Amino acid sequence: MPYDASDSVVQLLDVSKEFMRDKIRIPVLTNTTLHIPKGDFAAIMGPSGSGKSTLLNLAAGLDRPTTGRVIVNGQDLGVLSEAGLSRFRSENLGFIFQMYNLMPVLTAFENVELPLLLAPLNRAQRRQHVEAALRIVSLADRQDHYPRQLSGGQEQRVAIARAIANDPVLLLADEPTGNLDATSAQEVLDLLELLNTQFGTTIIMVTHDPKAARRAKRLLHLEKGTFVQADIEALETSR
Amino acid sequence: MIPIKYNLRSLWARKVGSLMTIASTGIAVGASVFALGLSAGLDQTLEVSAGPLDIIVLRQGSSSETASGVSEAVAREILALPGIATDQQGRPLAAPELVVVTYLPRRGNAGSANVTIRGALPVSRDLREGMKVVEGRDFQPGLREAIVSRKLAGRFEGLGMNEEFVVQDKSFKVVGLFEAGGGATESEIWTDQKVLAQVANRTGGTSSVQIRAASKAAQETLLNHIKADEQIALKAITEVQYFADQAQAGLVLRLLGQIIAFFLTIGAMFAVANTMYGAIATRAREIGTLRSLGFGRGSILTAFLLESLVLCLVGAIVGCLASIALTKLFGGQSAGTMNGVTFTEIVFAFSFGPNVLMKGALLAVFLGVVGGFLPALRAVRMKVVDALREV
């Protein structure tokens, strides 16, 4: 099937993924094909264990598909070595986790600076990037705070700053509001929306929360290893 | 690269575990440094004792002065040999010397040990450049007076200034204390040769003849000459050789120190590995996150090896300092052990030179790398997706 790679940031081509557990094969994704165009904000919903996280991991090159190809930003991840994948992640991707995953021993500033240490930037340039990222998430005044001194919502905003610090083309968010209260969740979603509309960052967000999914431009529903038809408007009316 | 502050602060964050590991490596490195300092101290003591041009003449078959004897007549013959250095007055720098061993009680009810008494001639002093009386005065010929090494004075009853000790029922008075540059002489008591010979019933001969050769070549000639003379049945060896043989001294002590240090090192290695395994297990999600940010396997390996190295180096510093402090605290750095050849007490100072401390540092690096390697490898091998699923 011919496809136009130029406007797709993520392409999963006939991807299958199965895990082995106690010598039993567990199929998670079966012959799944997916195109995420540049500038998209896609929400992925689906029951627990349906393979949502697995899908994000494949798109991030953190795991490899059993069969099929994963192409991100024009790069076939299958041809990259481990070191190549690391480098690719550092240059192209931002990751947001449900549990924030900040380094507890580093300050907000130092956490955001982490991915920049892999970029060819000097100290002053890194500082600029970190400060800009923290300003976007409205935490410039908290740069010297450690994660334990921040609320969950603030931690997640620091994590977002870390994810966007080196201007990734693609943001992958795995239940970014899953651990937050309603207000903090709103703030995080506002931020993601801002990044998508103002900065044109492509976002794939896995979520359980219909309210979160509604903020996306597109809804994908993952069930029994493949995507099924989903209607974001239907979500809206069900609220 | 992952910033080192990440590892340093992580160490700080789990203080108890880190401190226990630091203590463990500290004990291992401290014990090793202690054992090395002891060996180096012994070697140094015996090394500074030896004059490069000096020769010791002993009876054939004896390996130390205490078990040797040279008759007066033969000694005179030797003093007349060519090639012996002379002093300003033209007298040969050579001295027949009498060595007697006496059994003295240690201070503080710590048992007794053999101590060497040397019956010396005036020229004996010229053969020991480093020797000088630092307290009191020299002994007078013809009297039962003695001077004692300052180190020895503190270790045995009756050897302190103005105290008296007994040799063969006769008491000697300590009239002076001396130092001898840290050499083997610092394990001796000196007195007048004639007086000692009478008291110990050793008239008519001495234990050895000490000779300073005029040159290296003369030394060679003298050695060969004495060896070749079958009639006198003596052996002549350089003093360097003599003390190298005596370096067997404290062999048991050295061995024991090394064995203890070895087992403590093995223990410390497990402690380091255990701590690092724990650290890596509890930080699996952090490691997964670092990988997802783009840090490669090399970065992870380096970071955790460094973390383990820091742990061990801090331990090493603590251990070295503790070791030095302990030896300073007990006996002002000087210690005694049995000379395994002469069975007399030999006093020496622990030596913590750069060489010893360097070895301590190397041991720390070894501990850090070996103890930290397998845990760091586990961090590297961790599958990112599994690490991220850890809570």
Ligand SMILES: Nc1ncnc2c1ncn2[C@@H]1O[C@H](COP(=O)(O)OP(=O)(O)O)[C@@H](O)[C@H]1O
């Ligand atoms: N690394 C793994 N090893 C074994 N099984 C896994 C692994 N990762 C995911 N799975 C299994 O794959 C299925 C999908 O997991 P996941 O993608 O985490 O689901 P979701 O994020 O949609 O809840 C689950 O049954 C899970 O147990």
Ligand SMILES: [Mg+2]
């Ligand atoms: Mg999941």
